[in-house]
Amino acid sequence: MGNQGKCLELDAEAFRFRAAGSVFRCRPEQLLRGKVYARPEKRTYEVRNFTFRELASTxxxxxxxxxxxxxxFSATLDFTVSDDRLSVRIDPFKLIETRSASFRLLELSLLPGLLETERGEEAEWLLPAYTGALAEPGRLTTDCRTRNRFYMDQSEWEKFNQFNAFCVMTRRGSLLAIVAEGDFSAWCDSEVEDGFCRCFTTFRLRHAPDELLSSGPMRIDYRMRAARVPWPELAMQYRSCLIEETGVIPLSERLDGNPVLAYAAEAARIKLFLATKYPTVPDGSSPVRVHATFAEAGKILDALRGRGLEKAIVTLVGWNIDGHDGAYPTRFPVDPRLGGEEGLKALIAKATAMGYQIVVHDNVTDAYLRSPDLDCDMLSTDEYGERQISGIWAGGEAYKLCPAVCLERYGATLDRIHALGFHGCAYLDAQTTGLFRCSHPKHPADEREFALSLCRILEYVRRLYGASSSENCASYALPYCDEAANLGRSGWEQFRSRLDDGFNRLVSRIVPFYNVAVHGLVIYRSCWSSRTGLFGLYENLGNDWFEFEYTPGGLGCDFRDALDDVEASARIRRELPDLAGSFVEEYRENEDGIFIRFTHDITFTFHTKGGTLTITRGSRVIAVINQNRDEK
Structure with missing residues (x-):
């Protein structure tokens, strides 16, 4: 660098900074971009021509x-560098619009040119979709663009976005970019154009031109590497950042003094689907179909114990009136078709006597108009002032309670459920999935407030029961959640036809970046299926999760079909009680397969040619699992 005493400088040729023992460069014309809305013309313009003036320098x-x-308009960019990190911050109150009668600033994109590569040059990007979408931009011969939101955008829920980071890996160096502030209104933009390949962050400053500028701060932390490193190494660095920067406490450090969580870390989660309505219709008028009464659920527990399952979190789905997703926010009375409250309490007593935890599956913010307990004033409203609808499920059209006021109105119901005798790691479904905002004048909430209010409910349930669990677990929810169910690695092939063309052209495969990062921070569970068996469960680095019915035909599987795998899984679990709390310390891929080394001397070795998984502790083989579902 020109001035040897400084770690950052900007001149006519480049913005330069020194980090990780190397100097990184970005062309000035690729330092910042904007998007404005021209009110006279009713159109948007991309802005790339800026003049820069130094305000302060150390x-x-x-x-x-x-x-x-x-x-x-003008913006103030505040850069700081230390060791391997470059931080860039934008103070929203230093965004100045002097011609806002005609032009409204909608977006700002930071450092598009950092580690840009030329078309044809070998490079990889790790995009924040699914558990990590690996892209190879250098192989494309035509221009291409894709945009991926940090966390799940409801309009593209099929991507299951869950984390606030992306990676760039090139021959000149690598970076892990973490959107530390402003992450609820930010996207990872990727482009191949003008002979260059770029991956960068864009912040939204207002939803629509008639809104005020956002008042939320924006900050990106770039963790730099002087060489090209593989994505698993960056995933482990992301884990370290989650611990150091966001206050996530490793699972192993939370077990002492919390017997509920300590038990859950060594247990299988067993979901029992009791009753539901189908087909799903808008008015929720389909009949309730029973797939397991409380007495039949007890028989399933007997069968599981007979196969050696010593620890389980029994999770009842559809115990409430009208079954699963039947009449929220109404839960009571307990559905009489299943055996009523007397039958439920008998099942709770039976599970408790067997040493099992037993809890409910609850969609705490779902609401159906047929519910006699629905307070419509508690419903969230969308940007048009209409009731927010999230889909059609068993109870009909599902509306979304505003989580900012949900506990105020319905918290007593959660207490009443707990008072039935339920105990263990409580499960709330879909707490950290799509991002919403509420425009209700009595309880407005932006995406961040909406999402973190859902986390407040998770935290309340955690304090009530001792531990909490949710479907998926976005990175912002990690401080509030103890267990993540199904992180969504496998959705790309299923939903590929519904995704944007740019994404499908860029992405080569989905990798378990997020799984590697969060293993050992939460109990991560992957769902067993009759098609993939235990191999599929452990392939996703998951812990045991089964979904059963007594009478087949609903959302679960026939428990009888899984008993062999339950027995094998229980045997592995007894040998590896510390697996859930273990960090991934090494993850290697080659033509022979995948090698994963965890703390506590645990290894998984997937053999491509033989189609087997070998699980070991030290030199001792714990299990060999065949991809065709035979376990040795």
């Missing part, structure tokens, strides 16, 4: 004003 900090005179 050895490790550089503050720049970026100004665009044509559209009349």
């Amino acid at each position: 050895a490790s900090r550089l503050v720049l004003e970026a100004r665009n005179r044509e559209f009349g």
